[in-house]
Every structure is written in structure tokens, then in C-alpha cells.
Amino acid sequence: MTVYGFLGLGQMGGPMAARLAASGVALAVYDKAGTQARAPSGVRHGASEAEIAALADTVFLSLPDGAAVLGAIGALADAPGRRARTVVDLSTIGISASEEAAGACAAADLAFLDAPVSGGAAGARRGTLAVMAAGDAELFESLRPAFLAMAKNLFHVGTRPGQGQAMKLLNNFLSGTAMAATSEAVIFGEANGLEMKTMLDVLNVSTGQNTATADKFPNRVLTGSFDAGFAAGLMHKDVRLYAENVRQAGTASEVSTLIEAIWRRVQTGGAGADFTRIYHALGGKSHRR
Numbered sequence: 340m341t342v343y344g345f346l347g348l349g350q351m352g353g354p355m356a357a358r359l360a361a362s363g364v365a366l367a368v369y370d371k372a373g374t375q376a377r378a379p380s381g382v383r384h385g386a387s388e389a390e391i392a393a394l395a396d397t398v399f400l401s402l403p404d405g406a407a408v409l410g411a412i413g414a415l416a417d418a419p420g421r422r423a424r425t426v427v428d429l430s431t432i433g434i435s436a437s438e439e440a441a442g443a444c445a446a447a448d449l450a451f452l453d454a455p456v457s458g459g460a461a462g463a464r465r466g467t468l469a470v471m472a473a474g475d476a477e478l479f480e481s482l483r484p485a486f487l488a489m490a491k492n493l494f495h496v497g498t499r500p501g502q503g504q505a506m507k508l509l510n511n512f513l514s515g516t517a518m519a520a521t522s523e524a525v526i527f528g529e530a531n532g533l534e535m536k537t538m539l540d541v542l543n544v545s546t547g548q549n550t551a552t553a554d555k556f557p558n559r560v561l562t563g564s565f566d567a568g569f570a571a572g573l574m575h576k577d578v579r580l581y582a583e584n585v586r587q588a589g590t591a592s593e594v595s596t597l598i599e600a601i602w603r604r605v606q607t608g609g610a611g612a613d614f615t616r617i618y619h620a621l622g623g624k625s626h627r628r
Contacts, residue, residue, distance in 0.1 A: 340365050342365040343366050343395055343399065343485060344391040344397065345359065346368075346398060347401035349370070350460045350569075356368055356382070358489045360379045360382045364485065366382040367385050368382050369385035369388060369390070387414070389418035389419065391415070392416075393418055393422055395422060397426075397427060398415060399427045400427065405437075408430055408440050415447075416449060425450040425478065427451075427482065428440060428454060428455075429455060431507050431576075433584065434508075434587075436504075437453045437500050438501045441474075441501075451500060452475070453503035454470050455504060456470050456490060457507060457510055466489060467492075468490035469490060469491070469494065471494050472496065474500055507577075508581040511574065511578065512577070512595060512598065514550055515578045518614065519621070521556060522621045522623060525556065525623065526618070526621060529624065556618075560618050560623075565616055566613060567615050568613070569613065569614050570614060571606040571608075571612050571617065572610025572611060574606070574614040575603055575610070578599045579599050582595040604620070605617050
């Protein structure tokens, strides 16, 4: 039986690992912040990345940044009695870091798939994530059953590691832009005496409709829950990575420069706060909890 490993059991990794375990596969997990408290029930706990490498054939990574991913790959590559032969990176780390990760895996005779996900913590819990994978097409297809345990929409976006990151970064740039622009527009409407619900009802059948008006505002801001499950600091990280990669590509950057500056300002007021709190950061006066 194929054994899967999972490194990183945070807001995204925890629910993804739980869904993978619930599908009936053999799974071993590890998290530097504390495996025992974060692991889904019924799975084997590893004491280190090296132990996961000795237990699992394929290892999924859900880690905060490129440095963490490269560190994990180094530990997997150097593990005594290594069983692992494939690394699948579900993290958002940027194009150059993903290329470096792929190179490190190739040097250690590890197959690598760049496969960031989108959908937030709620999507991870429901299994409705989108996977944007880049790398060998046959490897991607062989992992389809495991991906479908964690996600609903699977896309093979390219054959070169880093292309998955490019897709994820442009997606999150658009998501961050929609949230910032909608917050500004709703605050303007409220200043002119319009009710938030009325504005959303109109926008969602008009040309201003977007992911923020259709989901984040009616379900997270209007309700006062502010629980999309994605931190403002992470949104800033993703938008910053996008802006950096845009400058490297030499493509148009005026909008990304502005949006990165807005999210930098927002996250300095509380990087761990839910990213829907941008509504308050830009001056929104919700009277709900």
C-alpha cells in the first residue's frame, strides 16, 4: 500500500491532512509546532521530517514560505533509510523558490510537483479547494485520487515547476484586489447612506460583481464573523510575491504596486487578523460583532 506523508498541519494543512486520512489512505504526519495537538485522528505521528521520509512514499508539504519548504526538502533528502520518492508542495512560495525546490529534489532523486491550492481554510475543511499543479503530467495524474480527497477542482497548468506558483499568485492578487476595492466602494456607499446589504444585492446582479461581493462581504463582513480563514499577513505575502514576480517579468505593474502597498498597510495593523478585516482597516464601521 502507498503511504502518504504530510508536513505542516496549520490552518490549511490540518484540514487537508484530515480529509486525506478520511479517504482511507495510510498517512503519517508531522508539524514542527506540535504534531500531537494538530494531527487528525487515526494517523501515524512522525517525530521529524526524516521520520516521515522513512515512512512515506509521497510527502505533501503545506508550509508557510519558501525557506520552510526548502528546509523540509533538505531534511527529506538527507533522511536515513529514506522511502520517500515524491514531494508535492501545496504551499504558496513564489516562482523562484519553487524552481529552487524542484532543483533540490532533482539533485536528491525526488520527483517534485508544484501544486499550490486556493479556497481558504473553509475550502480545505469542505474539500472544495482548487489545485493548480505544474510538473510532470503523468505524476499529476497518478496523484489524482489523493488530490480529490482534498480538493474539488484539479488543474494541470503547466509542465514547469513555478507555473503553479504563477497561477496561484495571479489568483490571489485578483482576490486581494477585489477585497480592497469592494471595501473602499462599500465604505463610500455607506458614507452616502446606503445599506451594505442593499449595495451587495445590486452589485451581485450588476457589472461590479466579484468574489468579495458574492462571498466575502455577504458571508463574512455583513454577518460580522470575519472568518474567511485567511490572514491579512498571508494575503500581503502573496500580493508582495506577485508584485515582485511581475517586476521580474517586466509586465504591467501599476495596479499590483498599489495593491501591495494597501495590503502592507493593512497587515501592519494585525497580520494575523482575517483578511476580510480590511473593511475595518480602510474605515468601515460595521456595528456587528
